[in-house]
Amino acid sequence: MSKQPLKDPYAYHDEDVAEPPRSFWQILRRIGPGMILAASIVGSGELIATTALGAEVGYIALWIIIISCVLKPAIQSEMGRFTIATGKTGLGSFNMIPGPRLGVSWVVWMWAFMVLVTMFQIGAMFAGVAQVLNTLVPGVTITMWVIGLLGLSLWLLLGGGYERVEHLATFKVGLFTMITLLCAMVLVSKPEYFSVQMVMEGFSFKLPGQGLATAVAVFGITGVGAAELFMYPYWCVEKGYARYTGIRDTSPAWKSRALGWVKVMNTDIVASMVVYTIATLAFYLLGAGVLHSQGLRPEGSEMIAVLSKMYTETLGSWALWVFYVGACATLYGTIFAATAANSRVYSDMACLLGLFDRGDYAARVKWRNRFVCALLFIPVALYFLKVNPTQMVRIGGVAQAMMLPVIAISVLYLRYKHMPPEVKTGVPFTITLWTACAFTIFMMGYYTIRLVWG
Numbered sequence: 001m002s003k004q005p006l007k008d009p010y011a012y013h014d015e016d017v018a019e020p021p022r023s024f025w026q027i028l029r030r031i032g033p034g035m036i037l038a039a040s041i042v043g044s045g046e047l048i049a050t051t052a053l054g055a056e057v058g059y060i061a062l063w064i065i066i067i068s069c070v071l072k073p074a075i076q077s078e079m080g081r082f083t084i085a086t087g088k089t090g091l092g093s094f095n096m097i098p099g100p101r102l103g104v105s106w107v108v109w110m111w112a113f114m115v116l117v118t119m120f121q122i123g124a125m126f127a128g129v130a131q132v133l134n135t136l137v138p139g140v141t142i143t144m145w146v147i148g149l150l151g152l153s154l155w156l157l158l159g160g161g162y163e164r165v166e167h168l169a170t171f172k173v174g175l176f177t178m179i180t181l182l183c184a185m186v187l188v189s190k191p192e193y194f195s196v197q198m199v200m201e202g203f204s205f206k207l208p209g210q211g212l213a214t215a216v217a218v219f220g221i222t223g224v225g226a227a228e229l230f231m232y233p234y235w236c237v238e239k240g241y242a243r244y245t246g247i248r249d250t251s252p253a254w255k256s257r258a259l260g261w262v263k264v265m266n267t268d269i270v271a272s273m274v275v276y277t278i279a280t281l282a283f284y285l286l287g288a289g290v291l292h293s294q295g296l297r298p299e300g301s302e303m304i305a306v307l308s309k310m311y312t313e314t315l316g317s318w319a320l321w322v323f324y325v326g327a328c329a330t331l332y333g334t335i336f337a338a339t340a341a342n343s344r345v346y347s348d349m350a351c352l353l354g355l356f357d358r359g360d361y362a363a364r365v366k367w368r369n370r371f372v373c374a375l376l377f378i379p380v381a382l383y384f385l386k387v388n389p390t391q392m393v394r395i396g397g398v399a400q401a402m403m404l405p406v407i408a409i410s411v412l413y414l415r416y417k418h419m420p421p422e423v424k425t426g427v428p429f430t431i432t433l434w435t436a437c438a439f440t441i442f443m444m445g446y447y448t449i450r451l452v453w454g
Helices: 024-028 033-041 044-071 073-086 090-094 106-117 119-136 142-157 162-188 196-201 212-221 226-239 241-245 252-291 300-315 319-352 361-384 389-417 427-453
Strands: none
Touching: 024 252, 033 162, 033 226, 033 252, 033 319, 044 073, 044 196, 044 252, 044 300, 044 427, 073 090, 073 226, 073 241, 073 252, 073 389, 073 427, 090 106, 090 226, 090 319, 106 119, 106 226, 106 319, 106 389, 119 142, 119 319, 119 361, 142 319, 142 361, 162 252, 162 300, 162 319, 212 389, 212 427, 226 241, 226 319, 226 389, 241 252, 252 300, 300 319, 319 361, 389 427
16 A cells, blocks of 8 residues: 655645634634643743742742733734735744744744754753652662663654644643643632732832842743744744735735634633633742742752742642643643754754755655654753753743744734735734733833843
8 A cells, every 4th residue: 555645735736725714712722822822831941940039039029920911912823814814933033023034033043042042941840740750660770760761752743743742742731731720729718829909019010129030931931932033934834824814816816814813813812811821920939938938049950859849848748649640741741842842943044045846745755754863862961061950941031032022023923914914803903912912122222221231
């Protein structure tokens, strides 16, 4: 029996064109890319960096968490809208940005560098999962667990298609989010850790002096980070939103399909935003309420032991095992989802550089698998360098945060120069988009000034 050719999700075929669902429940059945993104988001940023910020500065930075989660989806939506309307991938869109080029746009090269820096975060996640597994099975060393996780990741990701990624990501998101939310609900009933006055301090709109670097890292990681903004259009393509819309023409039918699938995409974005915002707030409240009040910091080899106190102090000692299972699911799920996405984006960069033809999907898969290997071996190598896991996360977070203004400005350029007029947004969303971009640029500008002038 001859082998069936691979179905190319990046190619347009007349038979793929489909009318979008109209009812709310039918739309919900077609979401999915946002859940994969949430699997990337609800990981080291929330479990490590967000709780580290809460432990460091208490409730005062709560407003940063909320703004980070609710503003950046406007940028995400605009990127997804552009992909659905034009068929261009994330990097394909940013490759249109004017400026210096070396085969591809300078923005594409900045993305490639940023992802290499975020390998520190993936290295931290390998270390975190290995610490937990070593606690559960002390007879196997942390190093051996890291090697085992590397092998598992290669097995799961090499040749894995969209459906496998979506199913595993959705399971991972649901598991630890519910557990952490339960802990946060119990926290509310403990006056020594939580009060209305403490929470109101989090809305004083002050920037924490001693925790500024961590706050900027959290702004870069929590919610939709720079890396996830680049990832999302690829999951929209592989889910089929662009193919279902079809090649752009001037017909009313195309406009109706495009706006319909954009509505599905926005529902997907809102659903995932609700999930990761709840999870992020729960992590932050636990860090600010439990760890800060006890003067604990999740650092170094004690990171997992300190983080587990958020659960044992609220639910009781029995919750330690629940935390171990949840921490493994959260951190490893992010390794899986982030590597699956970044390997797709890097393979697209190889396409833009002319290393293979866009219509050659078999070549795309080969390049994707090569990047899967590279993106797993690099963070494992960083683990063996014994870098502090929390510092790894902060380094990656600052790299993502510094990339956000570039993305914001680029998205505005694409909207006003290249967005098809049939799908342009109205005034309310345009104001939201400009607000998101302006705040992002302000945060990074403030951070740069503090770095230069102290």
